[in-house]
Amino acid sequence: KLPIVWITPSGLLISQKYVKLTSITLSTKVLGKTKRILVKSPIKEKINKIKQVNAFIPNFVHSMDGSHVALLIKEILSKEKNIxxxxxxxxxxTNANDVYIL
Incomplete structure (x- = not known):
């Protein structure tokens, strides 16, 4: 019943918390036509276990990819390179002339 939390190698704190939602349909008339919209709101502190499990691996992998990009750029900048x-x-x-730096 808690969010999943991890820290990426670049130091970003991630907190994944998918909660269960309740929904209501609102209807209105615009120019004689009925329009409906679905409004969803969270159910207080109810974790959606299925979404948590299904989303963890893709979210973790994407956070590692993002961390890799951040660390790569940090390393290039630390060498006072501007590519x-x-x-x-x-x-x-990158440009062909800068491949060796990348």
């Missing part, structure tokens, strides 16, 4: 870096998830790219 263009493109990152998408766990892939890195």
């Amino acid at each position: 263009n870096i493109l990152t998408v998830h766990d892939c890195f790219a």
Whole structure:
């Protein structure tokens, strides 16, 4: 009944807390047409165990990918290098002239 908490290698504290939701449907008329929206709100302190379990591995892996990017950029900056870096998830790219630095 507690959130899952971990610290990434770059020092970011992560707290994963998926809670159970209750929902209500609101209806209104706009220009003679009925419009409905679904509004969800958390049920106080009720952890959604299934979502917690299903989301942990992807969230953990994404946090490690993000940490890797942060540490890579920190290392490049510590060497007083200024290069263009493109990152998408766990892939890195730079200009051809800067590949040796990356």
